[in-house]
Amino acid sequence: MEQKLSPNHSPDDQCAFCQIVKGEFESLKIYEDDICTAILDIKPANPGHVLLLPKQHFEIFPIIPKDIVKHLSITAKKISHAILQSIKASGTNILIANGEAAGQASNHTMIHIIPRIENDKINQFILEKNQIDEEDQSQLYSIISQKIQEVFNK
Amino acid sequence: MTSCPYCDLIQNEQFPLLYEDEIAVAFLTPTPHVAGHTIVCTKKHISILEQLPDDIAGHLFDLANRLSSIIHTALNTDGTNILVNNGPTANQDVPHFSINILPRRKNDGYKFDWNKxxxxxxxxxxxxxxxxxxxxxxxxxxxxxxxxxxxxxxxxxxxxxxxxxxxxxxxxxxxxxxxx
The missing domain is CATH 1.20.5 (Single alpha-helices involved in coiled-coils or other helix-helix interfaces)
Structure with missing residues (x-):
């Protein structure tokens, strides 16, 4: 899966985000602990757009160990809350992109936390509702649930 | 019938779940944005991220993460997104906190190309x-x-x-x- 999803393969020492985490590149850090670092995106979708990075270099989210995933989620929640309390924002989007096709822009995986305000012209998170053929949905259900059974019953 | 479509769906067992444990469920949404669009949410009605206790937040994201990998393999996708729309301003359309898993394909026409x-x-x-x-x-x-x-x-x-x-x-x- 790694091979297929990674947008580009650059060794850790060339990873800009690893350098940011190590303090070798400047950044506007809003949070840091042993496991993760959170910085402001310098080309944000909206003011207060935060990038939450695991300190360890992982290319995609599914390969991150469970306890780090949990820590990152709890930290994202805390950051979202602080954003809502401290700047002009009435909602937040939390986004993870696995693979170039999903919009992954860097091979150091991260969580985007994006503040939203009314009429901010960001329309990429509108999840249009589409109709789907019952048969097609049924088929998808079979394929996915079978795989879930396989994995969870190992 | 409750006023929450996801609570209804869960309570009335409207269609089969992809996954269930004591805390959370996962199901294919009947109105998908893309084929295979999966919802992960708590069984209990919780509206927004800030109301989720930490341990439950961790549980849900870990589950969504693992399922995204399984869905990627099952559907041979080119990628996946994990997305939370937290609050109506963030395009949350169901008042029940949920994590969206979106299977992605190259050139499926859906881009996160917000203005930088x-x-x-x-x-x-x-x-x-x-x-x-x-x-x-x-x-x-x-x-x-x-x-x-x-x-x-x-x-x-x-x-x-x-x-x-x-x-x-x-x-x-x-x-x-x-x-x-």
Whole structure:
């Protein structure tokens, strides 16, 4: 899966985000602990757009160990809350992109936390509702649930 | 029937679930944005991210993460997105907190190509200061709250111990009084 999803393969020492985490590149850090670092995106979708990075270099989210995933989620929640309390924002989007096709822009995986305000012209998170053929949905259900059974019953 | 479509779906078992445990469920949404669009949410009605207890937040994201990998393999996708729309302004359309798993294909026409804005230094620093200060404050308050709770718990323990000791003494006295 790694091979297929990674947008580009650059060794850790060339990873800009690893350098940011190590303090070798400047950044506007809003949070840091042993496991993760959170910085402001310098080309944000909206003011207060935060990038939450695991300190360890992982290319995609599914390969991150469970306890780090949990820590990152709890930290994202805390950051979202602080954003809502401290700047002009009435909602937040939390986004993870696995693979170039999903919009992954860097091979150091991260969580985007994006503040939203009314009429901010960001329309990429509108999840249009589409109709789907019952048969097609049924088929998808079979394929996915079978795989879930396989994995969870190992 | 509740006023929440996801609560209804879960309670009425409207269609089969992809996954279920004590806390959470996962299902294919009947109105998918893309084929295979999966929802992960709590069984209990919780509206927004801020209302989720930490351990439940961790549980849900870990589950969504694992399922995204399984869905990627099952459907041979080119990628996946994990997306939370937190609040109506963030395009949350169902009032039940949920994590969206979106299977992606190259050229499926869906892009996260928001306008990358240029903000001046002053504004960036202002925002940096505000968010960081708030976050530090919240973390400090939680820490103090936790410590306070530990102190109260210890005090209660001591009180219980004392009560037990008193009870024991009374019992012994009563025993002595019985001796002829």
């Amino acid at each position: 804005r240029e903000l001046n230094n002053e504004l960036m620093l202002e925002i940096h200061n505000r968010i960081k200060t708030q976050l530090d404050k919240n973390i400090k308050n939680r820490k103090e709250e936790k410590e306070e709770n530990i102190i109260i718990a210890n005090q209660n323990k001591d009180q219980d111990k004392k009560q037990n000791k008193d009870d024991e003494e009374n019992y012994l006295l009563k025993q002595l009084q019985r001796v002829p």
